Amino acid sequence: xxxxxxxxxxxxxxxxxxxxxxxxxxxxxxxxxxxxxxxxxxxxxxxxxxxxxxxxxxxxxxxxxxxxxxxxxxxxxxxxxxxxxxxxxxxxxxxxxxxxxxxxxxxxxxxxxxxxxxxxxxxxxxxxxxxxxxxxxxxxxxxxxxxxxxxxxxxxxxxxxxxxxxxxxxxxxxxxxxxx
Numbered sequence: 001x002x003x004x005x006x007x008x009x010x011x012x013x014x015x016x017x018x019x020x021x022x023x024x025x026x027x028x029x030x031x032x033x034x035x036x037x038x039x040x041x042x043x044x045x046x047x048x049x050x051x052x053x054x055x056x057x058x059x060x061x062x063x064x065x066x067x068x069x070x071x072x073x074x075x076x077x078x079x080x081x082x083x084x085x086x087x088x089x090x091x092x093x094x095x096x097x098x099x100x101x102x103x104x105x106x107x108x109x110x111x112x113x114x115x116x117x118x119x120x121x122x123x124x125x126x127x128x129x130x131x132x133x134x135x136x137x138x139x140x141x142x143x144x145x146x147x148x149x150x151x152x153x154x155x156x157x158x159x160x161x162x163x164x165x166x167x168x169x170x171x172x173x174x175x176x177x178x179x180x
Contacts, residue, residue, distance in 0.1 A: 025175070028167055032084045035164065039081035042074045049074075065146040073143075073154050080161025087118075087168040115173025122166035129159035 053067040086092050099110045135141075137152035 025171060028164075028171065029088070032088050032164060032168065035081045035161075036085040039078045039085075042078045042081065046071050046074045046078070069143075069145045069147055073149070076154060077157050080157045083161040084164035084168050087122075087165040088171070090172070112173045115169045115171075118169035119166045119173060122162045122169055126159050126162035126166060129155060129162060133159055 049064075049067045049070050053064050057063040094114075099107055099114075102110055133152045133155045136155060137150065141151045142148045143151050143154060
């Protein structure tokens, strides 16, 4: 804010756009970190559920009805909540033998192209998963098992993981790690 008697400093539109992009990237990073922490908590819950199942089954002779189903649902949750962090860190499986042999400029362009292709594919998968999740919720489809749960509660995390990964791939395309 300018002092009395001073003219307001004009901030170029390019600088405003850059700040906006950096703010969005910051939000994306925070959301990705929160997702990773939730995945880690769910992994701890999986371990606890398995331990409780062993204790209940072999020490008390009363196996649980819920632990196997909980673990299978939680594994899906862990996978798709951790996927965006894996994508952000570039820790996904990649065959880079050709890309690494390119000159630096071409390597950066290849990284951008791969990021865009990954974003498009992940957005398409998020759209498919989101559409199916909406259909499941609309029809009230439930999981079959000892303890029934709405199927949409389980499959929504697939759409979430792919959507956030698409944003991370888009980030890698627009803000490549190698010099950019």
